[in-house]
Amino acid sequence: KAGVTQTPRYLIKTRGQQVTLSCSPISGHRSVSWYQQTPGQGLQFLFEYFSETQRNKGNFPGRFSGRQFSNSRSEMNVSTLELGDSALYLCASKQGDRYNEQFFGPGTRLTVL
Amino acid sequence: GQQVMQIPQYQHVQEGEDFTTYCNSSTTLSNIQWYKQRPGGHPVFLIQLVKSGEVKKQKRLTFQFGEAKKNSSLHITATQTTDVGTYFCAGPNYGGSQGNLIFGKGTKLSVKP
Numbered sequence: 001k002a003g004v005t006q007t008p009r010y011l012i013k014t015r016g017q018q019v020t021l022s023c024s025p026i027s028g029h030r031s032v033s034w035y036q037q038t039p040g041q042g043l044q045f046l047f048e049y050f051s052e053t054q055r056n057k058g059n060f061p062g063r064f065s066g067r068q069f070s071n072s073r074s075e076m077n078v079s080t081l082e083l084g085d086s087a088l089y090l091c092a093s094k095q096g097d098r099y100n101e102q103f104f105g106p107g108t109r110l111t112v113l
Numbered sequence: 114g115q116q117v118m119q120i121p122q123y124q125h126v127q128e129g130e131d132f133t134t135y136c137n138s139s140t141t142l143s144n145i146q147w148y149k150q151r152p153g154g155h156p157v158f159l160i161q162l163v164k165s166g167e168v169k170k171q172k173r174l175t176f177q178f179g180e181a182k183k184n185s186s187l188h189i190t191a192t193q194t195t196d197v198g199t200y201f202c203a204g205p206n207y208g209g210s211q212g213n214l215i216f217g218k219g220t221k222l223s224v225k226p
Contacts, residue, residue, distance in 0.1 A: 033213065043156070043216040045206065056206075056213045090155055101146065101158040102214065 001026055004093050004105035012111045018079040021108045025072050025093030032074040033102065034066060037088040046089075049074050078110075086112045115140050117204050119217030127225050132189040134220035136202035143205060145178055145185045146214065151198040159187075192224050
């Protein structure tokens with residue numbers, strides 16, 4: 001089975017721009033969660049989608065949004081980028097609707113200049 | 114709010130020495146998960162503990178879940194250079210959905226050959 005894939009792997013943007021990141025979960029996984037990882041704050045939950053519905057959202061401003069498609073692929077969007085948005089953005093998929101292991105993708109490294 | 118704390122933040126050991134990282138939650142957890150992230154990589158699931166007082170072993174790695182289900186530990190016996198990376202514990206975010214994990218900030222392990 002192919003793992004979780006994320007595109008692009010690296011991205012450089014300037015302040016004020018917007019960005020869209022993509023995540024393809026493992027086949028059959030309907031839950032996709034997004035996390036932001038920075039050296040200072042560690043791994044922080046952004047949101048989770050399950051069957052095209054956002055189930056939960058972390059404590060991030062409204063500039064961060066996401067969606068999930070019928071094939072479970074997910075995208076997250078960040079508008080009006082700020083320098084502090086520079087981070088590794090990880091998506092994770094899991095099987096089922098229980099507290100079980102999450103499979104992480106390789107991440108998208110976003111640099112905001 | 115709910116917090117998961119991990120200590121130490123960094124640990125430098127000589128190859129062959131033992132290593133332990135500790136995880137403490139501000140709330141009782143239904144389960145706890147452990148992940149490992151190699152330098153430049155993404156978190157990879159190691160194990161999930163569910164029962165009070167549970168102890169699980171994976172070769173040189175021993176995982177424990179406290180009796181009160183608020184703390185956990187990971188012990189590595191006779192570290193090897195392949196153990197290098199950051200070890201994270203994660204618990205479910207109550208009030209959130211099943212795909213919403215709260216991660217500790219991790220313990221970064223370096224091993225000197």
